[in-house]
Amino acid sequence: MKNENPILVALSHGLKTDLFPLVGAGMVVLGIGFDGDVDDDLFPVSATTMVQYWAGPATRLRARGYAVRGDVPDGGAVFDRVIVHVPKQMDEMQYLLAAGWRVLKPGGDLIAVAANDAGGSRLGPVLSDAGLDVSESSKAKCRVVRVVKSGVDVPDAPLIQWLGYGTFRVHPDTQMTTCPGLFSWDRVDAGSALLRDHLPSDLSGVGADFGCGYGFLSRTVLNQCAGVTLLHGLDADARAVAAAIINMQPDGERFRGHHVDIPAGSGLTGLDFIVMNPPFHTGARESHDLGRAFIARAHESLRKGGIMVMVANAHLGYEVDLNRLFSAVNKLYEGGVFKIYQCVK
Structure with a gap:
């Protein structure tokens, strides 16, 4: 052909x-x-x-x-x-x-x-x-x-x-399991680190980490938010899901990993909250549509009144989608090349 x-x-x-x-x-x-x-x-x-x-x-x-x-x-x-x-x-x-x-x-x-x-x-x-x-x-x-x-x-x-x-190996800075090929496998991603530092501590109930990678943000949520009873970690890369499951083993039933193509649907509904640092590249090409699809699937997956907390590069201009889909959009942080949003469905 x-x-x-x-x-x-x-x-x-x-x-x-x-x-x-x-x-x-x-x-x-x-x-x-x-x-x-x-x-x-x-x-x-x-x-x-x-x-x-x-x-x-x-x-x-x-x-x-x-x-x-x-x-x-x-x-x-x-x-x-x-x-x-x-x-x-x-x-x-x-x-x-x-x-x-x-x-x-x-x-x-x-x-x-x-x-x-x-x-x-x-x-x-x-x-x-x-x-x-x-x-x-x-x-x-x-x-x-x-x-x-x-x-x-x-x-x-x-x-x-x-x-x-x-093979999987332990990240020297985070002491978390990772491997070559995963997003930011050999360093802490700057956007994820920023979201860690500005993550609301009152997140509770059942939530998800969209694009969880090896679990850096998932680890943060489970450590900092005592009210979280269950966190779903979703990623399109099977290796990332396997690494995240290893990294969340101390939390037992509080974490479940899912190998999911999020833009095609998360498979989850009625969530209390979602955290994410959505990707914006398809291979080497920048793709705003990928981040927009993450936002749309997050909105679908939340219950009414549910919260999405997201970090994104400032130049991507997701505000139009956020304001169209969510009843309230608050900017938790803006500085350098990043913005952090907290949105309510």
Whole structure:
């Protein structure tokens, strides 16, 4: 099928120029990091398993008929081909390449792709420096690399080290479990820290943290608001939900994690309060619509009289939506690049 997605254009170019062959009869394929917008020539439905952490893309892939899982298998070498759309963050990139290599059969090939400005330009050197024999092609400002697993002289040492980069670890500042690839995984996000410092302490009842990540704000709510009986943590990234559940273990039944594509619906109603630091990027592109969707879903999920407390970058201009949806909008803080709102349904 025709597709204008640059990543898929680059992969199709690699196929046409014989960088790698078509999927043959009986082959099994693992795709990592792809959306529902995929090419049947590259990913035959009957032969392909998809790894997708994100709830929205995972739903779209399932609708196409793909088997989808939320993590990379850690079993034996069972795939004839692994295709990875690698992320820009280096630790996460190296982990996914190593995890893909681990499940690849001898004689199989690892294919990796990324936009040149999102990690593609360093894909070849990263794999070559690990001692692998790399073939490359370039198209649509993206790079595609291929490595065949010969079964002899496999350089295990760097790849074993890379596998460790994808594991959960404790954040040195917060003492909370996190991992590469999560939002603000290696630092405390400035907006979330600001909301922590201005969070009303009288929040109570049943609430939610929309876009909870590894649980920084959830931890704040449960620590500072004694009247909260149950907090739902919602995030589109399955790894974030898993980390948040680990971080909230001391609170037992006061916390429940949910893997949810919030713009498509939270699945919750009648909440007493919601806290959130909504995302405003889709990949590298700024998207005001994403934050607006979070606001709309928050309004739907609250009971009448329920409270939403939100931090946002000041330039995003969410006031129109807030004033249209909520009966009262109060600005708790404004300074630098942030604003904090407390809104009543």
